[in-house]
Amino acid sequence: MPLQNGHSRLCLSLRVSGRDCQDADGNAESKIPEIAKDHADRLLSDTTPPNQKRISRIGCPSFYSRRLCIRNRQNSRWGFTIARLIYAPGRTRDCTWNCEVKMCEVKMKAFRIWICTFAVLLSACSANGADSKRKIIIDQDAAGPAGSDQQAILLLVQSPQTEVLGITVVTGDAWLTEEVAHTLRTLELIGRTDIPVVPGAEYPLVRTKEETERWEQQYGAVVWLGAWTPRGYHAPRDLGAMPEGMPTTKPANEDAAHFLVRMVRKYPHEVTIYEGGPMTNLALAITIDPEFASLAKELVFMGASLNPQTDDPEFVNAPRHEFNLWFDPEAAHIVLRAPWKTIVCTPVDISLKTRMSMDLINKVKAGTTPVARYIGTYARLYGTYNYLWDELASAAWLDPSLITKKETRYMDVNLDRGAGYGETLTWSDSDKPKRDVQPVEIQVDLDTERFYKMFVNLLTAETPKR
Numbered sequence: 374m375p376l377q378n379g380h381s382r383l384c385l386s387l388r389v390s391g392r393d394c395q396d397a398d399g400n401a402e403s404k405i406p407e408i409a410k411d412h413a414d415r416l417l418s419d420t421t422p423p424n425q426k427r428i429s430r431i432g433c434p435s436f437y438s439r440r441l442c443i444r445n446r447q448n449s450r451w452g453f454t455i456a457r458l459i460y461a462p463g464r465t466r467d468c469t470w471n472c473e474v475k476m477c478e479v480k481m482k483a484f485r486i487w488i489c490t491f492a493v494l495l496s497a498c499s500a501n502g503a504d505s506k507r508k509i510i511i512d513q514d515a516a517g518p519a520g521s522d523q524q525a526i527l528l529l530v531q532s533p534q535t536e537v538l539g540i541t542v543v544t545g546d547a548w549l550t551e552e553v554a555h556t557l558r559t560l561e562l563i564g565r566t567d568i569p570v571v572p573g574a575e576y577p578l579v580r581t582k583e584e585t586e587r588w589e590q591q592y593g594a595v596v597w598l599g600a601w602t603p604r605g606y607h608a609p610r611d612l613g614a615m616p617e618g619m620p621t622t623k624p625a626n627e628d629a630a631h632f633l634v635r636m637v638r639k640y641p642h643e644v645t646i647y648e649g650g651p652m653t654n655l656a657l658a659i660t661i662d663p664e665f666a667s668l669a670k671e672l673v674f675m676g677a678s679l680n681p682q683t684d685d686p687e688f689v690n691a692p693r694h695e696f697n698l699w700f701d702p703e704a705a706h707i708v709l710r711a712p713w714k715t716i717v718c719t720p721v722d723i724s725l726k727t728r729m730s731m732d733l734i735n736k737v738k739a740g741t742t743p744v745a746r747y748i749g750t751y752a753r754l755y756g757t758y759n760y761l762w763d764e765l766a767s768a769a770w771l772d773p774s775l776i777t778k779k780e781t782r783y784m785d786v787n788l789d790r791g792a793g794y795g796e797t798l799t800w801s802d803s804d805k806p807k808r809d810v811q812p813v814e815i816q817v818d819l820d821t822e823r824f825y826k827m828f829v830n831l832l833t834a835e836t837p838k839r
């Protein structure tokens with residue numbers, strides 16, 4: 374958190390939320406204010422520039438809030454920094470702290486900055502839980518029960534950081550109708566039926582199953598075809614197996630695209646769009662409302678494949694092939710060209726570095742909460758381990774420090790109807806095309822052990838109430 378030189382006084386306000394924390398026995402953690410205080414003190418001491426001193430502190434009862442005022446007499450420029458620490462869920466020893474920093478630098482007289490300071494503190498003191506949570510819509514090809522799609526949803530729902538505005542569903546790994554049913558049932562089992570499940574696109578914008586079969590005859594078989602995979606194929610409106618039971622709740626009476634548009638217009642620049650499946654719903658939202666992307670806070674998605682180091686047959690001869698982008702290339706093209714403020718990508722390359730092993734499943738299975746029982750009952754390994762595809766995109770959004778290396782590239786999808794149809798295209802600054810392409814923050818490497826700990830902690834924790 375850089376503080377600017379030349380400030381005559383800097384005010385730094387920290388807010389630490391300790392709700393929904395548990396100790397090792399699952400009880401509410403009573404020491405959170407102390408832990409929060411320690412972290413606040415550490416952050417403040419880490420960021421206090423030289424030649425400045427702490428002159429005041431303010432605490433608030435509902436959370437730990439501190440203000441640090443530091444004085445520097447060099448000139449009349451003012452800097453104002455607000456930092457908010459959010460307590461991650463799970464057991465105390467495994468706590469991770471996220472720091473959101475907003476910084477603005479203004480030239481103004483002393484009384485104005487003090488008014489600004491007190492306004493922010495007042496706002497912080499009066500904020501309730503929902504106000505301080507990070508708003509997110511989960512767009513997902515939500516096959517189930519358990520599996521990467523549902524587990525990624527659960528990580529986001531289980532975090533006390535989040536306010537999940539809704540789960541919009543799209544055909545991909547399975548058909549829309551069965552995905553909606555699995556998602557409704559998941560939410561019933563964990564007691565979160567307040568989260569709307571919103572049906573979206575049943576088919577990609579352009580690609581069809583029949584055309585894809587002809588493409589395969591010419592260019593070779595595709596390993597994973599999602600809902601169209603021959604083994605276990607069934608008609609679009611059939612449910613398939615529902616071992617977790619049939620839902621009794623109903624999906625929202627609105628389509629995903631309009632829901633997405635309505636939410637970003639209701640909360641402009643506040644809503645993160647999480648994409649764990651093909652981008653059909655997002656493309657439709659952009660088509661309906663060209664301001665959709667710019668009104669969202671950011672796009673976070675699992676998808677794309679660059680240069681995966683693997684002998685996995687899905688990628689060994691087709692390193693640029695990735696299911697989510699491939700299944701609806703035209704949608705991905707529309708979405709990746711839209712004017713998002715930020716795009717964050719969890720590609721195949723980094724997901725292949727993760728392992729959902731039996732050991733990990735057993736750790737979740739040892740939990741006693743409804744979520745732990747659900748995962749423990751329905752999680753299955755395909756071989757000796759699964760990759761944690763979408764789960765990593767969820768976890769890295771909750772705690773970006775899980776990502777230890779990232780890079781920026783420009784990204785699009787190959788729309789030529791030949792052998793490369795649907796494959797990932799990327800460029801660097803030096804060779805990107807003249808046409809509009811957006812920079813994408815691509816995750817390259819991660820702290821796997823911390824990721825696994827977070828995975829277990831969230832999926833064994835009590836589900837946060839609405």
Ligand SMILES: [Ca+2]
Nearest residue numbers: 514522649650
């Ligand atoms: Ca998915």
